[in-house]
Amino acid sequence: MDRKLTQRGEERRNQLLAFATSRFAQKGFHPTSVAEIVEGIGVGKGVFYWYFDSKEALLQAILVDAQRDLRRRQRSAMVGAETPMERIERGVRASIQWSVEHPEHFRLVQFAASDERFSQGVHKGQQVAVRDAAAHIDDAMAAGEIPKADPELLAQMMIGVHTHLVHLIHQGLVESTSEVIDAAVGFCIHGISGRTS
Amino acid sequence: MDRKLTQRGEERRNQLLAFATSRFAQKGFHPTSVAEIVEGIGVGKGVFYWYFDSKEALLQAILVDAQRDLRRRQRSAMVGAETPMERIERGVRASIQWSVEHPEHFRLVQFAASDERFSQGVHKGQQVAVRDAAAHIDDAMAAGEIPKADPELLAQMMIGVHTHLVHLIHQGLVESTSEVIDAAVGFCIHGISGRTS
DNA sequence: CGCCTTCTTGACTGTACGGTCAAGTACGGT
DNA sequence: ACCGTACTTGACCGTACAGTCAAGAAGGCG
Incomplete structure (x- = not known):
């Protein structure tokens, strides 16, 4: 996903990366849901998919x-x-x-x-x-x-x-x-x- | 699960253990479903639960x-x-x-x-x-x-x-x-x- | 053969999940 | 203030899943 991001966008993307890194490491990739990740940073699910094509794509980026x-x-x-x-x-x-x-x-x-x-x-x-x-x-x-x-x-x-x-x-x-x-x-x-x- | 088994039962249980070992190792525990395991050995889902309380219990036994x-x-x-x-x-x-x-x-x-x-x-x-x-x-x-x-x-x-x-x-x-x-x-x-x- | 016990089936249930997207909000620039 | 773009929401969808269990079949023994 090669979306051009504003600074605000970059910050949000990094927030997702950081939270997911922590949760994936703690619970495992498979047992961690997208819903849990977005809930963890208090955003809606669409935010996730604005920045990453899939859960797999997020892990790849990490x-x-x-x-x-x-x-x-x-x-x-x-x-x-x-x-x-x-x-x-x-x-x-x-x-x-x-x-x-x-x-x-x-x-x-x-x-x-x-x-x-x-x-x-x-x-x-x-x-x-x-x-x-x-x-x-x-x-x-x-x-x-x-x-x-x-x-x-x-x-x-x-x-x-x-x-x-x-x-x-x-x-x-x-x-x-x-x-x-x-x-x-x-x-x-x-x-x-x-x-x- | 401490069920007493006949020889026939032991054989079926071992079949489940063997198939699951292979499939879990190949695909991962989480991405492998119970349905897939029973289909792999050509039995119904109830067979699985006759022998093991859960997917987790099966892995523990392995x-x-x-x-x-x-x-x-x-x-x-x-x-x-x-x-x-x-x-x-x-x-x-x-x-x-x-x-x-x-x-x-x-x-x-x-x-x-x-x-x-x-x-x-x-x-x-x-x-x-x-x-x-x-x-x-x-x-x-x-x-x-x-x-x-x-x-x-x-x-x-x-x-x-x-x-x-x-x-x-x-x-x-x-x-x-x-x-x-x-x-x-x-x-x-x-x-x-x-x-x- | 009949009876009892041990398996076996698979439809069903409720829950969870990844992903979609129309509508809406926020932000930034002019 | 207005406009256009960049996000953001969350209801929704279809699929998948672990687990349940009544009914039935198979096996073993007397």
């Missing part, structure tokens, strides 16, 4: 924004890193931090990855992230910092650690202290630095 | 069975292991292998962990698994095999690697060869063996 924001964060965290391993470490940290700060967006991306209607776009975004991380891992291998192995597979494993840790933090089972994040980063760094014989 | 089966598998894999590290390694392998062999059950457990109606039971089961793994990690630390750190946090990180890898295998992005599984096990073993300074 997902696109979230993934763009995360990528921006990772990129800016790596600026100034001097070695591949430093870039990897900064990338992992930035991801974890962004995810901890945006629990709802994080949760919706995870949901979308598992739902056949939404997974395609999300997987594409994740593939980009994996390839970027793998390139840094490859650089670290070429520089002799770590032993050779499949860089994409290692990148995926780091993402597994990150994802799970963030889930735990959101569940309140783990605190998002710097010690915990250091431990996760350490686990990953040592995981890619070691090697089965 | 989840309970899956988690019980996985626990059994892990336990039997560790029989005969002589060191804590060996037990850890066998446990990780058994989990990955079970998950690869039961993609649908795995997927439903993941879904359930994220849905507020189902997450309580699933989290309890996962807590048991984490505690068990942490006890082995603790043993390995006490035996001087690995440096000291928070054993439950390390157990969680290993679970993150396992979960993510299994997702990738189910998506066809990674093959479930023994090399890949070895790499994941290696990543975890080195992840817990290393240490941030």
Whole structure:
């Protein structure tokens, strides 16, 4: 939906986005109705459909924004890193931090990855992230910092650690202290630095 | 629902369980209707409600069975292991292998962990698994095999690697060869063996 | 075979939902 | 103030859904 919006329109659209993000994350996408969303911000149902073609279109918009924001964060965290391993470490940290700060967006991306209607776009975004991380891992291998192995597979494993840790933090089972994040980063760094014989 | 069933009844109930497992995993729990399930096995809607009180009850039954089966598998894999590290390694392998062999059950457990109606039971089961793994990690630390750190946090990180890898295998992005599984096990073993300074 | 118990059918019920759109209101510019 | 455009309302529509249950069929046993 490429409607030109006034500032007022943009504000209303953002209000819908924000409320839906929160409610979808809390209750799930499917169990959350359009009626509930409009009621939550005190508008009529037609407002919803002025801005979004469908409930799915709303979620897509949320997902696109979230993934763009995360990528921006990772990129800016790596600026100034001097070695591949430093870039990897900064990338992992930035991801974890962004995810901890945006629990709802994080949760919706995870949901979308598992739902056949939404997974395609999300997987594409994740593939980009994996390839970027793998390139840094490859650089670290070429520089002799770590032993050779499949860089994409290692990148995926780091993402597994990150994802799970963030889930735990959101569940309140783990605190998002710097010690915990250091431990996760350490686990990953040592995981890619070691090697089965 | 504690209905006593004949053999014929057990067979019908199992048919419902099996079909629903597959369809829920493929389409999602919410987007799958009871009507679709009964149509899938060619019975009337009343059959469903003879065996299960609700759609939710059906999913709960699936989840309970899956988690019980996985626990059994892990336990039997560790029989005969002589060191804590060996037990850890066998446990990780058994989990990955079970998950690869039961993609649908795995997927439903993941879904359930994220849905507020189902997450309580699933989290309890996962807590048991984490505690068990942490006890082995603790043993390995006490035996001087690995440096000291928070054993439950390390157990969680290993679970993150396992979960993510299994997702990738189910998506066809990674093959479930023994090399890949070895790499994941290696990543975890080195992840817990290393240490941030 | 008759009887009792265990299933099985599927029409029905009430509720909920995503989406539509004619009529109306608000806003911004001249 | 007027006009045109950008929103906004909410009744409505058709469809879908989870769950109910009276009537019937099937199976098992004596």
